[in-house]
Amino acid sequence: MPLQSKPLPAETADALYQATGLRARAVPMCTVHPGESSKDTCAVEAESEADVIAVLAYARERGLTVLPYGSGRHLAYGPPAEVPDIALTLRPMNRVTSFSPGDLVVSAEPGITLAELAAVLSEKGLMLPYDPPAPADATLGGLLSAGLSGPRRALYGSLRDLAISLRVALADGRVIRTGAKVVKNVAGYDMTKLFIGACGTLGVVTEITLKLRPLPMHRETVLVRGSAASLAELRSRIAQSTLVPSRLEMVWGADSGTDFVLAVDCDEPKRSAKAQTDAIRAMSRDLGLAMDVVEGEDADAWWVDLAQRLAERRVCIRLQGPPTSLLAAMPRAVEAASALAEPAESVTISAGGLTGVARVAFHPARAIFDRPAPLGALADLAAGASLDMVVERAPAEVRAKHQPTLAPAALALMQRLKQTFDPDHRLSPGRFWGGM
Template sequence: MMISSDLEGVLPKEQIKHHDGKQHILGNGGAQIIEVLSEEEISKVLAYAHKYEKTVNIISGGTKRGYGGTLEQADILLSLAKYSGIVEHSVGDLTLTVKPGTTLKEISDELAKKGQRLALDTPWPEHATIGGILSANDSGPKRLLFGSGRDLVIGTRIVYADGRVIRTGGKTVKNVAGYDMNKLFIGAMGTLGVISEITIKLRPLPKFEGLTLLHFQDGKAQDMRDFTVRILDSMMEPVSLEVLMPPLSEKLTGKRTYTLAIAFEDREKAVIYQENWVKENLPESVEYTILHEEEAREWWERFRHIGPNGHDDDENEANTQAAFKIGSNNLDVIPSLEAAESLALEFNVSVEGHGGAGHGISKVFVKGFPEDIVSFSKALRANVEQKRGYVICTHAPYAIRGTIDAWGEKPGYFPILEGIKLANDPKRILNRQRFVGGI
């Protein structure tokens, strides 16, 4: 169905494009693609969609296109990719207000000029936009010390499904009394409203960066676990305690072992002191590599370019890509990754993965035939759930997402989620079937 002349009268025709007929391998598309350039345009499009009950999918950088969603195509694909840029940078207050279509790289490059940064180390920063990162509450290894987007956002502007605009939080760090409404929208996968502006806390660039890579030999998982407990119980302040599976370690370090990547960021003397503590307390037979400053930054840059990015999925079924997020007790990260390694052999898929031994979030990237990936995912979920963890599929082609069951079974609190959805979007037009339980 074509967009009516009512909407063409609201937006310039060049911002409305009709689908070319070929479905995207990841789905989550739209019969019409509408590019918005302002909050007012977002509001007008949603008011139209609400009035005529048109479904709306939301996209920006496209890195989350394979994340959830059993509706292949909505009536409208709302693109925020051109609604980008910094609104306000308060250098003294260490806060930034930015539009959702701004990529993490654009933000980082601009902040670096003032010696500041946004402490989010999510993958593919040149593609991933701040709106998409927050909608998925995505994060990286350094969430151990800095937290996720949910911990950093202090204010948003939200366009509801009927076009109304609200503000949550504010533009100062101490602004919340009572329930923090920001948290309602972060991680909701765009199902409750469209984020049109974000105010977020910043940090100074680190004075010195160090990365210690500890290589544990086969059969030494308990040594890695014990050492992780020891460093967490110490006075050390690691920025990351990331466990790398052997295939990923080989790609990033040249050594096919389970590797623990420990980052420190502080004054140079403080970093060196902590690195010396690590060396002095290492179990026997553990090899280590230490990188500083530019070498450490280059290593993390390579790390941030692993896994699917929403732009390079292969039509060849043998190279089907999928990604899974595991949430577990932090000390169950190592056995969860070991289980993924073992199941990959059983189901004939290749796997790379890493997990935070301090925060309990792991990511596993899989390649293989679709039917093998589905079998792997079901076995992995069963294994992790035995330890009261969870598995979410964060990337898969549309053709197999429904079979994989991206979010798993509905949680016990699902009626609350559904009630919030119906209160915010009673006609279910926003990112329909994208979130937990088909919300």
């Protein structure tokens, strides 16, 4: 449908209300996603899967584009290329739809936040072992669509390991279920994976089923301070031991000076955790490193604080590769990021010593926006250390200059998948790599 025939957002809002009974209104796009265009879009809230289906049906009928989102916290991770005709938030869909503690399985709507979900789970002594660096109001659906993971991936895997079943409303009006609500299942293709990290470009997820774990009986985190080189040596000794870290990150913040902190978390029962702490203490002493221990709520608070610092910066770069190379590159990453940041103290870095995933977060200096490659210093560093770099979050003008490249055959396959599930390019236009 030609662009000029598109109705104004206010007209869409009226007509959408007439057609579906859903409250819709015209709002500037920047209220949905700060920093975006001030052009209007038609914002509408879905309270149920039926609402989602109704909005998709309306969009199909009128040839309109739809941007599904939760709190808008991860739109920067693949920002929409154009202002969508309809911005559909699923934030009101925040119910737990089924919960079977004995089976370690929960199903929830995508608008739920991790904190809302955790409240329900912890009553039964369970948790979702998932700690992405995200703001508190980020929704499960948004995190799933962005495909983000956090330090706990070291022991528990990423969201693609935890999500076992989805309900998805497709662009053509059909609703499919992927996988099954059991922890082991190989019937058919593993379609759940297709929608994780797809930025809402293949369908609108309306229910997510996840595997759970018992809440740890004891919490204990070891913090070792030292130079990157000595901590890298400590990391190797831990990785080569039979210890069971649940998170292992080498962290740098403005208060660290030239030192880093190696944080090693433990979810094992108390007696084991104490033994693990003793083992790390012995290794640290051997390397001449100073060590602190935080326990219980203090340990949790330490990790929450790290996640928040990473989540709150306007730029977040992911570097990934073998942990040994990754940790070795971190002193140079501090240097490179500090030169791009304003203020320089905003730089926060956390490098996974087992996951091989590092995040370099900072507030960008205004001066870098106009450069042909604003993040060039980090990109060069990554290339030199054979690490992959992904821009997780950045202002659109910075991000646009650092698109990952995909091999032609893989890109062609992804484009065929997009064409199959959303032939009219109605969903999340332009959010995906290669403008999908």
